[in-house]
Amino acid sequence: MAKKKSHKKKISSSKLKIIESKKSSxxxxxxxLFIVTALVLILAVFLYAxxxxxxxxxxxxxxxxxxxxxxxxxxxxxxxxxxxxTFRVPILLYHYVEYVQDKKDTIRESLNIDxxxxxxxxxxxxxxxxxxxxxxxLGDVLDGKMQLPKNPILLTFDDGHxxxxxxxxxxxxxxxxxxxxxxxxxxxxxxxxxxxxxLQGVEDSNLVDVGAHTVHHYSLRxxxxxxxxxxxxxxxxxxxxxxxxxxxxxAYPNGSFDDQAVQVVKNAGFKTAVSTVPGILxxxxxxYFLYRLRPGHRIGxxxxxxxxxDSFRPF
Numbered sequence: 001m002a003k004k005k006s007h008k009k010k011i012s013s014s015k016l017k018i019i020e021s022k023k024s025s026x027x028x029x030x031x032x033l034f035i036v037t038a039l040v041l042i043l044a045v046f047l048y049a050x051x052x053x054x055x056x057x058x059x060x061x062x063x064x065x066x067x068x069x070x071x072x073x074x075x076x077x078x079x080x081x082x083x084x085x086t087f088r089v090p091i092l093l094y095h096y097v098e099y100v101q102d103k104k105d106t107i108r109e110s111l112n113i114d115x116x117x118x119x120x121x122x123x124x125x126x127x128x129x130x131x132x133x134x135x136x137x138l139g140d141v142l143d144g145k146m147q148l149p150k151n152p153i154l155l156t157f158d159d160g161h162x163x164x165x166x167x168x169x170x171x172x173x174x175x176x177x178x179x180x181x182x183x184x185x186x187x188x189x190x191x192x193x194x195x196x197x198x199l200q201g202v203e204d205s206n207l208v209d210v211g212a213h214t215v216h217h218y219s220l221r222x223x224x225x226x227x228x229x230x231x232x233x234x235x236x237x238x239x240x241x242x243x244x245x246x247x248x249x250x251a252y253p254n255g256s257f258d259d260q261a262v263q264v265v266k267n268a269g270f271k272t273a274v275s276t277v278p279g280i281l282x283x284x285x286x287x288y289f290l291y292r293l294r295p296g297h298r299i300g301x302x303x304x305x306x307x308x309x310d311s312f313r314p315f
Contacts, residue, residue, distance in 0.1 A: 210243065
């Protein structure tokens with residue numbers, strides 16, 4: 001009987017150990033599962049944050065978001081740069097020139113002037129003796145390859161919207177004046193942009209200097225060097241490959257840039273670049289962030305008086 005009891009105790013003890021071992025294994029597995037789940041959640045949060053805060057995104061043009069001041073790193077270089085010949089050359093900035101159909105599209109409305117107003121601006125400037133130049137020609141002036149004409153002015157158009165072909169180009173042809181169009185190469189053929197054939201018609205007019213405006217319209221400030229190089233280099237390469245003409249001027253999306261972006265634009269072989277910083281004086285120091293002005297709806301005397309002012313300050 002004693003042996004049987006001892007045997008039963010041993011069996012009970014073994015079962016207890018097995019049960020405790022299973023419980024321990026279950027606890028360890030639960031802890032392991034908790035740790036894995038926590039790590040997965042942390043990774044998901046990290047990826048979400050990276051996607052939303054580090055991955056560049058296409059930016060929408062808006063008067064509120066256009067950069068109107070020089071970045072600190074660029075401003076510091078200007079203050080220490082050697083003096084250079086300075087030219088008074090207004091560069092006018094346009095986005096849309098059309099009769100906006102959707103009045104609820106407030107951003108489009110804020111960046112638009114209607115074709116009638118644009119034509120009146122052209123007439124005003126032409127009658128006042130202004131000489132219409134391209135960005136390429138201004139680069140040649142800065143390089144000493146060309147003499148600055150009397151009363152120079154540039155008309156520049158950002159993005160490459162379809163209305164450049166349907167509304168702007170006919171006016172340029174009517175008055176035989178030059179302009180510069182900055183094209184987002186990755187958006188060509190999009191619903192709000194010129195098609196490849198329309199852009200070919202712009203090129204064939206011999207009135208328009210086509211410049212680059214990145215591939216995806218990313219704001220270049222604070223982006224990684226690789227991303228900036230891809231956006232700048234590929235936009236230039238694609239446009240040159242498709243239309244067999246040198247692309248020598250660049251426009252920063254939303255006017256957003258920093259010293260790194262300036263260096264990338266230089267290294268890509270561009271001769272000039274334009275910003276959205278307001279100003280009218282151009283020289284070697286700011287040739288890679290030339291100042292521009294938004295004329296709005298000014299025409300006639302109001303436009304001429306505005307252009308004769310000295311109140312434009314880049315800082």
